[in-house]
Amino acid sequence: MATLQERFAALVPEMRKRVGAVQKELGDKVISGVTVKQAYGGMRGVKGMICDTSVVEPDKGLIIRGYPLLEIKDLWPEEIFYLLLTGEKPDKEATEALQMDLAKRSYVPEYVWDVLQSMPPDSHPMCMLDTAILVMERESAFRAWYDKGMKREDYWIPMLEDALRLLGVLPVIAAGLYRIRFGKGDPIDYMPNLDWGANFARMLGLPDPTGDFAKLMRLYLNFHSDHEGGNVSANTCHTVGSALSDAFYAVSAGLNGLAGPLHGLANQECLNWILEVMERFGGVPSEEALRDFAFETLRSGKVVPGYGHAVLRVTDPRFAGFNEFGKQYLPNDPVFQTVDLVFQVVPKVLKEFSDERVKAGKNPIANVWPNVDAGSGALLYHFGLTEFPYYTVLFSVSRAMGMLSQLVINRAQGTAITRPKSVSTEWVKQQAG
């Protein structure tokens, strides 16, 4: 089978033709409207951008290139990247070629380690990751080609180069910054004969005698790879990239959004909440105690992290997949057992609380079910990755696959610069009133 670069190159003309034909035939059709509430409410539900890598169905969750996530949970993350970019699952030969390619690009320049070493010791790991990506911008092939002068139709070529360079280097930087930030020793080198996920697990330097941690990392990197185009990180990356900023700028910007507690940082908040529960009750709590604790969180004006979603209206399949992994590999772990109990108790609590909110004239909680962040931390914790401020970095390495594939596709399709129209409150009063 063709390498990723060859296959993508072969698909570009067809992709352009399809997108061109859709715009020509259907360009004037209306696909969405916007209410005043939506304009103030984060554009929730407004259909205003295109993303072909994946869709999130409210009642099904993530579907990557037509495959519901749990049907492709055994694909390795690099296979997912191939799928995201081309819409096709790679065969063994294409996967191995991609693995070799990533290995070749895994070299971290010394100045990146110098920058990370010199950051204050209380720097958040996400700030360290995003800084490292940004200082590598000088390497951008896209910027170099652009500065020399390049045809629009070639934009995707150096963009794909940058994407592969970033994916090669990201696990090394992410694992290295873990070791620097948490005093674990020097960064560990990439091993060219190991797959991308197992490499990441190995470079973190945690003991893994059974190989189960590597299995978890492959699953983790698979599950977080993409979540269509409108979420904060993907949308930010898309917007920055649409100005023809290169992949280093765009991905670093997107990940700055992932670092927010309502988005990717929720996974660190989730484990924090679980450990608080366990500390309060001296271990796995009773259902009654957990219920009281959840109400206490909600009544103090906080959210229960890991529950709710802007799009999903069912249990996130990514949570279901992690829960299944936990049941298979760590059923007796008390932190996992608490996560599982929270899953039994919290949706009912949120439903009751939502009803109270509605009676008080507030918005209901639209989704009381767990999202991806509710359970992943407990699994990482079990394998000795206990530094939860680090968790969003793992999420980032994976999500970079989605952001980068969207960037490359957008450059191939010649997607326009993003520029929605904003209006003032005065305008709304006059026009809508």
Ligand code: HAX
């Ligand atoms: N606990 C308490 N209140 C919640 C809630 C929760 N888990 N989920 C939603 N609500 C509240 C909202 O804060 C909102 O209250 P206000 O109207 O007073 O502002 C109300 O319910 C309606 O919100 P919604 O329509 O149900 O949800 P949104 O689309 O506005 O927000 C969020 C979606 C994910 C941000 C929200 O559910 C939340 O804050 N959840 C907890 C944090 C979390 O788990 N974030 C990770 C999401 C997944 C992700 O992006 N990972 O990267």
